[in-house]
Amino acid sequence: MVNRVGAVLATAVIVASLFIPAVVSRSFGATPSKETVKIGFLSSLSGPFAMLTRYSSPAVQMVFDKVNASGGMFGKQIQIITRDDQGDPSVVAQKLSELKGEGCIAIVGPFLGANGRPAIQWAAANNIPLITCSSPSISDRVHYNKYTFFTVPVQDATSEAMLRGMLSKPLKSFYFLGSDIVNAHEMYDYMADKLKKTHPEIVNLGSVWPSFTNQEFSNIISAALAKKPDVIIIGQAGPGWAALCQQGMKFNLFKKARTVGCYMLESAVTASFGKNYPVGMETVGWCPFWEQSKAMQDYLKEHLALTKVYPADKGIELHLAALGLVAGMKKAGSTDPEAIAGALENLAFDGPIGPVHFDDYDHQLKIPIWYETTGYSKDFPIAVATHMIKYGDEVYPTKEEMLALRKAK
Amino acid sequence: MAPAQLIGQLIVGLAGGMVLFLMAAGVSIIVSGMNIINFVQGAFFMLGALLCFALAQVLNFWWALLLAPLIVACLGALAEFLLRPLYSKSMLYQLLITMGLAFLIIDGMDTIWGREIKVVSLPDYLNTTTPIFGVDFPAYYMFIIAVSGLMALGLWLMFEKTKLGMVFRAIVNDRPMVGCLGINVKLLFTVMFAFGVWLSGVAGVLMAPIIGIDPESSMGMLFSMMIVLVIGGLKSMKGAFFAALIVGMVNALGSLFLPWFYALIPAALMIVVLILKPQGLFGKREG
Numbered sequence: 001m002v003n004r005v006g007a008v009l010a011t012a013v014i015v016a017s018l019f020i021p022a023v024v025s026r027s028f029g030a031t032p033s034k035e036t037v038k039i040g041f042l043s044s045l046s047g048p049f050a051m052l053t054r055y056s057s058p059a060v061q062m063v064f065d066k067v068n069a070s071g072g073m074f075g076k077q078i079q080i081i082t083r084d085d086q087g088d089p090s091v092v093a094q095k096l097s098e099l100k101g102e103g104c105i106a107i108v109g110p111f112l113g114a115n116g117r118p119a120i121q122w123a124a125a126n127n128i129p130l131i132t133c134s135s136p137s138i139s140d141r142v143h144y145n146k147y148t149f150f151t152v153p154v155q156d157a158t159s160e161a162m163l164r165g166m167l168s169k170p171l172k173s174f175y176f177l178g179s180d181i182v183n184a185h186e187m188y189d190y191m192a193d194k195l196k197k198t199h200p201e202i203v204n205l206g207s208v209w210p211s212f213t214n215q216e217f218s219n220i221i222s223a224a225l226a227k228k229p230d231v232i233i234i235g236q237a238g239p240g241w242a243a244l245c246q247q248g249m250k251f252n253l254f255k256k257a258r259t260v261g262c263y264m265l266e267s268a269v270t271a272s273f274g275k276n277y278p279v280g281m282e283t284v285g286w287c288p289f290w291e292q293s294k295a296m297q298d299y300l301k302e303h304l305a306l307t308k309v310y311p312a313d314k315g316i317e318l319h320l321a322a323l324g325l326v327a328g329m330k331k332a333g334s335t336d337p338e339a340i341a342g343a344l345e346n347l348a349f350d351g352p353i354g355p356v357h358f359d360d361y362d363h364q365l366k367i368p369i370w371y372e373t374t375g376y377s378k379d380f381p382i383a384v385a386t387h388m389i390k391y392g393d394e395v396y397p398t399k400e401e402m403l404a405l406r407k408a409k
Numbered sequence: 410m411a412p413a414q415l416i417g418q419l420i421v422g423l424a425g426g427m428v429l430f431l432m433a434a435g436v437s438i439i440v441s442g443m444n445i446i447n448f449v450q451g452a453f454f455m456l457g458a459l460l461c462f463a464l465a466q467v468l469n470f471w472w473a474l475l476l477a478p479l480i481v482a483c484l485g486a487l488a489e490f491l492l493r494p495l496y497s498k499s500m501l502y503q504l505l506i507t508m509g510l511a512f513l514i515i516d517g518m519d520t521i522w523g524r525e526i527k528v529v530s531l532p533d534y535l536n537t538t539t540p541i542f543g544v545d546f547p548a549y550y551m552f553i554i555a556v557s558g559l560m561a562l563g564l565w566l567m568f569e570k571t572k573l574g575m576v577f578r579a580i581v582n583d584r585p586m587v588g589c590l591g592i593n594v595k596l597l598f599t600v601m602f603a604f605g606v607w608l609s610g611v612a613g614v615l616m617a618p619i620i621g622i623d624p625e626s627s628m629g630m631l632f633s634m635m636i637v638l639v640i641g642g643l644k645s646m647k648g649a650f651f652a653a654l655i656v657g658m659v660n661a662l663g664s665l666f667l668p669w670f671y672a673l674i675p676a677a678l679m680i681v682v683l684i685l686k687p688q689g690l691f692g693k694r695e696g
Contacts, residue, residue, distance in 0.1 A: 048523040048625050180672045208668035213629040216428060219657075220671070222421045222544050223664035226414050242526045242621025250547035250619065252538055270623070273530045377648045 010040040036079040040099030042109035047087020057317035063322035084345040092217040123147040133317030159190040165371030175229035176207035184235030215243040234261035254278040267310040277383040290384040297354035417542030424550040426657020432681040435608030440643035450506035451631025452514040457613020480608030485606025518624035527622040642692020647658035
């Protein structure tokens with residue numbers, strides 16, 4: 001009897017665990033009714049970047065809530081239907097098809113880099129406009145199609161901004177601490193190749209490629225410091241970056257070398273450290289919530305009121321995607337997917353970081369990129385930038401460069 | 410590279426190895442004593458780290474080090490009850506239920522603590538460094554080496570020199586015989602499972618100040634432990650100890666001399682060992 005009860009319990013546990021991911025796929029926004037415009041939101045509610053949920057979902061929600069509060073789109077309320085891609089590229093197409101099956105006319109997301117390519121291919125095959133903040137990879141951008149638009153800067157642009165910022169101070173040598181993901185490799189390739197051509201005197205001391213899920217960096221840090229580089233360029237993010245930060249502080253990494261990377265002022269990470277985040281690191285980002293512009297301050301207030309956390313780079317990418325979609329629908333004057341895709345080309349609109357626009361040749365949203373130095377200000381309980389250099393269109397690949405790349409591929 | 414730097418790097422590798430041993434020891438006890446590949450262990454490790462985060466905010470790090478592993482061990486004992494009906498069944502069933510439990514605990518942690526990454530701060534006196542062979546060696550890593558060394562010694566003494574250890578060893582070799590001697594094998598299994606989970610809880614607490622605590626990383630942590638166990642021999646605590654040190658050292662040398670292939674090094678080492686000695690470096694051939 002006891003054995004039978006145990007077996008039933010065991011089965012219940014397994015079945016329950018299988019159903020848990022399904023529970024997190026849900027609708028939010030307007031109460032469903034017959035007269036709604038359905039927008040799909042593909043997010044990573046579970047998986048390695050689930051920690052961004054608190055930043056990603058509200059960033060999208062606040063845009064459509066505002067539209068609904070002011071009477072909706074063409075007199076209809078917007079309903080957001082969410083699916084969880086579990087941070088897994090293999091389920092992206094299936095989840096997107098589910099959203100299409102629910103009647104969604106356009107998609108916002110996904111936001112993880114690795115999930116970009118299947119989403120891009122799906123959008124082209126299904127003729128549904130998709131505004132994503134994933135796939136900053138240049139190799140994904142050559143798979144350009146009519147229906148896909150990008151709000152995260154392409155990898156070449158972030159690498160170029162990083163390079164220009166890095167070179168704003170004297171530099172003799174660099175070492176690259178990457179991770180086994182495409183974006184980190186592309187960042188390394190871009191920077192190493194360009195420096196070799198333009199600054200051959202700067203010594204490349206090599207690179208190390210731990211797994212993206214790695215959490216043990218002590219020997220990597222000491223090996224990197226043993227090479228005595230001026231700059232260590234870092235291609236880690238998420239939990240791995242938090243671990244590297246913790247261990248880096250213990251091994252005096254940030255005192256012994258300049259460190260440069262991406263998403264280092266992502267509040268999803270800096271908030272965890274409070275006042276103990278390393279200062280003096282250099283990073284690129286596009287969500288300077290400490291900026292005094294009215295648009296940014298309004299966004300900050302709204303975000304804090306809704307979430308109680310400071311905005312993050314990934315959040316603002318999604319926020320811009322939702323804003324772009326609303327502007328695209330208004331420009332198209334309809335909710336027809338074809339019309340929206342057409343309207344998004346060359347679309348200009350205002351966001352928390354000022355005026356932005358989609359290009360017609362690569363569907364890239366041109367947003368400013370800031371080269372930031374980490375530090376603290378009396379106005380914020382978490383790390384912010386104490387020094388910034390702003391870059392604009394000049395760091396993005398030109399139309400000719402992008403067309404040449406596409407042709408070469 | 411100067412010899413001093415190389416020695417410094419090897420000491421860092423030793424610390425990394427000790428960290429790995431701490432993580433793998435709990436899994437090793439359960440695999441060797443109970444013949445269960447326990448996939449929950451990564452989640453228990455992370456639960457230890459999260460409880461450390463929670464308790465350190467209310468009390469302090471030292472109380473967290475004492476209490477968090479005990480709480481995790483109690484949950485481990487409860488989990489063992491769920492596993493009981495499956496002891497006589499195929500290992501596949503054990504694998505399924507332990508995976509199910511792991512996902513349940515991971516989702517539970519997400520629900521209770523949220524999905525943001527957590528970090529734990531140490532007392533100031535553990536945040537210092539001492540120069541050793543050109544490396545600014547953190548006091549906290551010395552602490553980890555000391556604790557792991559003491560735990561390895563304690564485990565060896567317990568298994569080799571105490572009556573409880575003798576009974577544990579007897580269970581590994583001949584479970585029915587131990588039952589015939591009038592020893593409560595069920596209770597011993599619960600104790601053994603809870604003890605293995607307690608070790609993972611300790612590892613979680615000790616690792617908490619040097620990682621980004623994230624329940625979703627639990628399974629990744631488990632795979633690092635599994636690589637150590639496969640290299641050392643699944644059912645050998647001694648194997649887990651030496652394999653962890655080997656992996657730590659090889660990683661340290663790899664980051665210096667083969668940095669391009671760093672992510673592949675532990676898996677490559679595991680494949681080489683599996684080809685040359687499928688039972689692991691210290692494992693005994695079965696059957």
